[in-house]
Amino acid sequence: MRAPILIACLALAAPSAFAATAQVSVEIPRLDVAEYHRPYVAVWIEREDRSVAANLAVWYQNKDGKDAKSGKSEPGTKWLADLRQWWRRSGREQTFPIDGVSGATRPAGQHQLSFSSDKAPLAGLAVGKYKLVVEASREVGGHELLSIPFDWPPQAPQHLSAQGEHELGALRFDLNP
Amino acid sequence: MNPMTKWSALALAACLPMAASAHKAFLVPSTTVLSDGDDAWVTVDAAASNDLFNFNHRPLPLDNLLVTGPDGAKVEAEHVAKGEVRSSFDVHLTKPGTYRVALANSGVSASYVDAKGEKKRWRGTVEKLGEIPADAKDVEIAQYDSAVATFVTLGKPSDGVLKPSGHGLELVPVTHPNDLYVGEAAKFRFLLDGKPAKDLKVSVLAGGTRYRNKQDEMTLTTDANGEFSVTWPTPGLYWLNAALEGQKPTVAKAKDRRLGYTATLEVLPQ
Numbered sequence: 001m002r003a004p005i006l007i008a009c010l011a012l013a014a015p016s017a018f019a020a021t022a023q024v025s026v027e028i029p030r031l032d033v034a035e036y037h038r039p040y041v042a043v044w045i046e047r048e049d050r051s052v053a054a055n056l057a058v059w060y061q062n063k064d065g066k067d068a069k070s071g072k073s074e075p076g077t078k079w080l081a082d083l084r085q086w087w088r089r090s091g092r093e094q095t096f097p098i099d100g101v102s103g104a105t106r107p108a109g110q111h112q113l114s115f116s117s118d119k120a121p122l123a124g125l126a127v128g129k130y131k132l133v134v135e136a137s138r139e140v141g142g143h144e145l146l147s148i149p150f151d152w153p154p155q156a157p158q159h160l161s162a163q164g165e166h167e168l169g170a171l172r173f174d175l176n177p
Numbered sequence: 178m179n180p181m182t183k184w185s186a187l188a189l190a191a192c193l194p195m196a197a198s199a200h201k202a203f204l205v206p207s208t209t210v211l212s213d214g215d216d217a218w219v220t221v222d223a224a225a226s227n228d229l230f231n232f233n234h235r236p237l238p239l240d241n242l243l244v245t246g247p248d249g250a251k252v253e254a255e256h257v258a259k260g261e262v263r264s265s266f267d268v269h270l271t272k273p274g275t276y277r278v279a280l281a282n283s284g285v286s287a288s289y290v291d292a293k294g295e296k297k298r299w300r301g302t303v304e305k306l307g308e309i310p311a312d313a314k315d316v317e318i319a320q321y322d323s324a325v326a327t328f329v330t331l332g333k334p335s336d337g338v339l340k341p342s343g344h345g346l347e348l349v350p351v352t353h354p355n356d357l358y359v360g361e362a363a364k365f366r367f368l369l370d371g372k373p374a375k376d377l378k379v380s381v382l383a384g385g386t387r388y389r390n391k392q393d394e395m396t397l398t399t400d401a402n403g404e405f406s407v408t409w410p411t412p413g414l415y416w417l418n419a420a421l422e423g424q425k426p427t428v429a430k431a432k433d434r435r436l437g438y439t440a441t442l443e444v445l446p447q
Contacts, residue, residue: 074213075213075214075216077212077213077214078211078212078213078217079212080212081210081211081212084210084445084446085447087210087212088356088358091212092212092332092333092334093333096214143446145447
């Protein structure tokens with residue numbers, strides 16, 4: 001009696017049991033500056049030739065803004081080009097918002113993103129060597145780019161990390177087969 | 178010549194090839210890579226200066242300004258102004274793609290000795306060559322073609338405006354001029370009347386010459402295909418220039434043909 005139930009459970013669990021997962025944790029540091037604006041951040045997966053295999057997130061001002069002095073409306077995408085590597089590799093090819101990728105800017109703190117190999121944007125990611133890239137650009141602040149090389153799909157659980165210096169804090173990348 | 182015309186002429190001379198003046202003619206775009214959808218503005222300054230890219234000499238005349246949009250249509254410059262040391266104008270970008278901003282000067286110049294024995298200089302179009310007095314002596318006519326250009330891209334770069342016209346000295350980017358990054362090699366081709374300009378000397382200077390003790394000029398030579406490549410040592414605005422003289426004129430009465438091409442290119446950090 002027990003064996004069929006066990007088999008049934010395994011069968012139900014099968015899609016996720018065979019799906020690799022990737023968790024990204026991006027830290028936006030708390031900065032003590034006179035004028036602070038939340039950074040624009042892009043998170044993507046880059047192939048060895050630096051082309052973009054998957055966009056994971058881009059956080060920017062989604063709504064049109066208003067210039068404080070002139071009252072003139074400004075599209076939120078106006079400063080996206082400041083994420084200059086992402087803009088060059090992917091952003092300029094996109095129409096905004098990017099479904100499932102675009103999001104509002106985030107406050108200081110740790111931000112988690114979870115992905116699974118059976119769902120977009122990781123579904124269909126070919127076997128190979130990649131880099132996780134995180135780029136941050138802050139209005140009247142700095143710019144920082146972090147990357148973590150990895151192999152896909154993961155053969156064993158991996159806990160990868162990188163440390164930012166000014167615009168980004170700790171970056172963690174956990175891969176599970 | 179009234180003073181106004183005189184300094185216009187001086188500034189014009191600065192952007193002509195092989196002019197005796199050492200002043201460098203240039204355009205300075207406020208931004209070259211933009212992401213604001215279908216409603217973006219850039220402002221452009223035009224000047225001839227000794228320092229790159231500080232304004233310390235003369236404005237460039239904008240009579241021959243041509244802004245071309247990604248679709249090949251002319252874009253009217255707005256808020257056009259002429260100051261004592263630089264001219265400026267705005268370009269409204271309403272379509273995604275690459276825009277070319279250029280000051281192109283083509284015509285003929287002449288030197289002669291008039292009936293009173295005075296040495297004179299004249300500049301104009303081929304059609305107006307008749308303005309040179311019939312009794313002028315030692316008439317030397319030279320044909321000139323020069324362009325001072327820069328490029329700006331809204332959204333995805335396009336290459337419509339990069340296609341050569343087949344006239345004069347032209348830079349044909351192999352690497353897109355709004356896709357230049359420090360440490361990466363960029364490739365360009367020079368054409369002379371549509372054909373590869375081989376063995377052409379090309380000068381490349383980074384801006385900010387006022388703040389360093391050397392010009393740090395890079396001199397490159399084009400190969401048999403008219404091509405050369407540059408690896409940018411630092412981010413910033415660069416002045417790229419090539420000039421030719423002693424070319425066979427296409428204007429019947431001219432003895433010499435001088436050509437020049439200048440571009441301002443922005444190189445971004447990685």
